[in-house]
Amino acid sequence: MQASSVIRRTVCADLVRGKNDRRPIMIELSYATADPYAVRLAVSTGDAPAAWAVGRDLLSEGLTRPVGEGEARVWPSPYGPRPVVWIRFGQQRRTALIELAVGNLRDFVDQTYELVPTGSEPLFVDVETLINDLMREAS
Numbered sequence: 001m002q003a004s005s006v007i008r009r010t011v012c013a014d015l016v017r018g019k020n021d022r023r024p025i026m027i028e029l030s031y032a033t034a035d036p037y038a039v040r041l042a043v044s045t046g047d048a049p050a051a052w053a054v055g056r057d058l059l060s061e062g063l064t065r066p067v068g069e070g071e072a073r074v075w076p077s078p079y080g081p082r083p084v085v086w087i088r089f090g091q092q093r094r095t096a097l098i099e100l101a102v103g104n105l106r107d108f109v110d111q112t113y114e115l116v117p118t119g120s121e122p123l124f125v126d127v128e129t130l131i132n133d134l135m136r137e138a139s
Helices: 058-060 103-115 129-139
Strands: 006-020 021-032 039-043 050-055 065-070 071-076 084-091 094-101
Touching: 006 058, 006 103, 021 094, 039 058, 039 103, 050 058, 050 071, 050 084, 050 094, 058 065, 058 071, 058 084, 065 103, 084 103, 094 103
Parallel strands: none
Antiparallel strands: 006 021, 006 094, 021 039, 039 050, 065 071, 071 084, 084 094
């Protein structure tokens, strides 16, 4: 297991609530080598803050094609004045739809792969701590 490192980046995005209802928001993207399969997104809209953990591979693949099912979906949209990525969290009535510039997400995801290349994720997982945490939760 390797020592833990963290990458953080704050980016501008839009929270889309309807056809003519957009709100600019700031999203903090974070990636920790201690959890090498996930990217965390934290949003503060002035309402209650929200945070999600999303598979790094899901975000990476979502830059070029629609991916995901269930609670998280990601898809690119080359239309409009600039290429964007849509990220939808939740289902049915309780959803959050976020529009984010492709370049911002691509740059961040690329940094995570520089830090932890594809296939090397198991080298960063502390299996002993993970097992101990699971055993503690089960008791």
